[in-house]
Amino acid sequence: MTAIAPSPARVRAPALLPRLALVLAALLATLFTAAGPATAHAALTASDPKDGAVVATAPAQVTLSFSEHVAMGDDSIRVMDPQGRRVDTGELRDMCSGSTIRYGTALHSGLPDGTYTVAWQAVSADSHPVSGAFTFSIGAPSATSVALPTGKVGGGPVGVAYGIARYAAYAGFTVLVGGAAFILLCWRRGAGERPLQKLVVRAWVTLTAATLVMLVLRNPYTGSGKFADALDLAGLKAVLETKAGASLVSRLLLLGAAALFIAVLFGTYARRTAGAGAKGSSKSKEKDKEADDLLFGLGIGGAVVAGGIAATWALSEHASTGIQPGVAMPADILHLLAVAAWLGGLATLLVALHKIPGIEREAVQRFSRVAFFSVLVLSVTGVYQSWRQVGSWSALTGTSYGRLLLLKVGLVAVLVGIAYVSRSWTARLTDAPAGKAAKITRQRDVSRETQPAAVTVPEDAKRAAQLARQRAARESAREKQVRDADPSRAGLRRSVLAEAGVAIALLAVTTVLTSTEPGRTAEQASGRDVAATAVPNRAVKITLPFDTGGENGRGTVRVEVDPGRVGANSLHVWVDDPEGRPLDIPEIKVAFTLPAKDIGPLPLLPERAAPGHWSASGVQLPLAGEWRIDVTVRTSDIDQTTVQKNVKIG
Numbered sequence: 001m002t003a004i005a006p007s008p009a010r011v012r013a014p015a016l017l018p019r020l021a022l023v024l025a026a027l028l029a030t031l032f033t034a035a036g037p038a039t040a041h042a043a044l045t046a047s048d049p050k051d052g053a054v055v056a057t058a059p060a061q062v063t064l065s066f067s068e069h070v071a072m073g074d075d076s077i078r079v080m081d082p083q084g085r086r087v088d089t090g091e092l093r094d095m096c097s098g099s100t101i102r103y104g105t106a107l108h109s110g111l112p113d114g115t116y117t118v119a120w121q122a123v124s125a126d127s128h129p130v131s132g133a134f135t136f137s138i139g140a141p142s143a144t145s146v147a148l149p150t151g152k153v154g155g156g157p158v159g160v161a162y163g164i165a166r167y168a169a170y171a172g173f174t175v176l177v178g179g180a181a182f183i184l185l186c187w188r189r190g191a192g193e194r195p196l197q198k199l200v201v202r203a204w205v206t207l208t209a210a211t212l213v214m215l216v217l218r219n220p221y222t223g224s225g226k227f228a229d230a231l232d233l234a235g236l237k238a239v240l241e242t243k244a245g246a247s248l249v250s251r252l253l254l255l256g257a258a259a260l261f262i263a264v265l266f267g268t269y270a271r272r273t274a275g276a277g278a279k280g281s282s283k284s285k286e287k288d289k290e291a292d293d294l295l296f297g298l299g300i301g302g303a304v305v306a307g308g309i310a311a312t313w314a315l316s317e318h319a320s321t322g323i324q325p326g327v328a329m330p331a332d333i334l335h336l337l338a339v340a341a342w343l344g345g346l347a348t349l350l351v352a353l354h355k356i357p358g359i360e361r362e363a364v365q366r367f368s369r370v371a372f373f374s375v376l377v378l379s380v381t382g383v384y385q386s387w388r389q390v391g392s393w394s395a396l397t398g399t400s401y402g403r404l405l406l407l408k409v410g411l412v413a414v415l416v417g418i419a420y421v422s423r424s425w426t427a428r429l430t431d432a433p434a435g436k437a438a439k440i441t442r443q444r445d446v447s448r449e450t451q452p453a454a455v456t457v458p459e460d461a462k463r464a465a466q467l468a469r470q471r472a473a474r475e476s477a478r479e480k481q482v483r484d485a486d487p488s489r490a491g492l493r494r495s496v497l498a499e500a501g502v503a504i505a506l507l508a509v510t511t512v513l514t515s516t517e518p519g520r521t522a523e524q525a526s527g528r529d530v531a532a533t534a535v536p537n538r539a540v541k542i543t544l545p546f547d548t549g550g551e552n553g554r555g556t557v558r559v560e561v562d563p564g565r566v567g568a569n570s571l572h573v574w575v576d577d578p579e580g581r582p583l584d585i586p587e588i589k590v591a592f593t594l595p596a597k598d599i600g601p602l603p604l605l606p607e608r609a610a611p612g613h614w615s616a617s618g619v620q621l622p623l624a625g626e627w628r629i630d631v632t633v634r635t636s637d638i639d640q641t642t643v644q645k646n647v648k649i650g
Helices: 018-035 156-185 188-192 194-222 227-231 233-240 243-275 282-314 325-355 361-390 393-398 400-427 432-450 461-483 487-513 519-532
Strands: 044-048 061-066 077-080 088-094 101-107 114-124 129-138 540-547 554-562 567-576 587-594 599-604 607-610 613-621 625-634 640-649
Touching: 044 129, 061 077, 061 088, 061 114, 077 088, 077 101, 156 188, 156 194, 156 227, 156 243, 156 282, 156 325, 156 361, 188 194, 188 243, 194 227, 194 233, 194 243, 194 325, 233 243, 243 282, 282 325, 325 361, 325 487, 361 400, 400 487, 540 625, 540 640, 554 625, 554 640, 567 587, 587 613, 599 613
Parallel strands: none
Antiparallel strands: 044 061, 061 101, 077 114, 088 101, 114 129, 540 554, 554 567, 567 613, 587 599, 587 625, 607 613, 625 640
């Protein structure tokens, strides 16, 4: 029986590095599971009414102010009464003017007293979803059946899947651009090497698949958080009309151009490179010129496509918002290209060192120079981006973004240190093993060309597979012998492997960093929160004498408001007789009024805690100012009086 012998290349396992795969899996599991939902990049700076405010009359509308532009729809702001019924009109009002970013929604008229819940959801200008909720009260606080949401938009399983797709997109872009740059700038002969071709093509497939996943999941990621909504065509149409959706579609179109680039690189250019280089003949000189011309065209076209793909991130994420976007976006593009040239080229070099023993010393040295210039570009653009996103030394250590940035800088420092070791190994390389490897490669290619396509093998399929494995093992042993012939190459492979491991960690941290609120915005929002909730050194305490005119109608009332600030407070009232003993009376009433803002009186009926002691919790004081406290003391069915005093709150 005649059968086709299994190809040794098919029998041999793919060139996957188990240690790097384990590191990658661990990082993905740790970072994307622990990270949870993406932190808001647009911060809510103010609201009217404020969170926890108690207003005397029902407002006509609810407004929200943000630190940067956001995308909102008619259903983005929802206001619910204590029973959970919506009381807003469902119509979004855009009240942005100049640097003020404000949106609102009108409320129905005639709203009764009680506690109302405001839930909002938007997409920040850098494409990340943001959401939140707060309460305010009309007249006086009340019980409410509406529970504030505990989860954040962009979280849950959809958020994890979207985050993994983001990481895969960054990794695919890095290897795709870095691998092509390594071939064109450092090792032209690599265009004809099968392992490098597989690496670049798989990177293109990874980036394309990740982009498609992000496009499909974009609607549930910024909305309901349910995978089923990925099939909602109306939601997909809405995504395509956003800046993030347009960027993802543009990336897919550019990846089509990248596919054409790859076809030419590994097709026409690889064949011309293989036929060039012979000395003496005019035909070989003509092929050399054709190869050089094609190299120039591929270099220009590849740079344009790579820059365009990098721009799809710059135009839709951090660089497109905040201060100096006109400078930040080009800097971000250069930063991404430098990362790809360095780390993607590093991955390509690692594959070449492990699978292609014939790589020349000059190719490694050229990559060393490319990596050096890439690090320079990374340093300049990275310093600018750090200043732009962090803004202060306190934000560098006091925010999640700053701490992640410090971790990233530390990993870069480690990577540069290992790269220095790799440069020292590169200086010791010799080309003798490379020449020997090239000879073995030529002999192998000649053997494959002269070998018939179909050979007679035993009918036993197991025996045929065993023979194929033996041939593959002999070939692998010859290649390993060549690789190990130069100790310097073995040392270089180890140092490059270490570089690749650190690079994976660096890429993971960078991906999480792009999903974290910039330090400048986080610190500003934190500063506003601290200023709004400043607490005095001690509670507000007052003592007022009273006389209702009846029997046992004289004494003093002591009032304590703790902590005496804007927002929630606890209230304690003690009533004493003239001798200082607790006086148990039928009723105590308290009311708060802010005359300067025409707020109040806000009535309060404390509960009896003990003889002569009344208390209440959750007393909401919406604004800072000079508040008047009115205390009504009733000592019998007909005897009562009201005493008052002004106090400073907040």
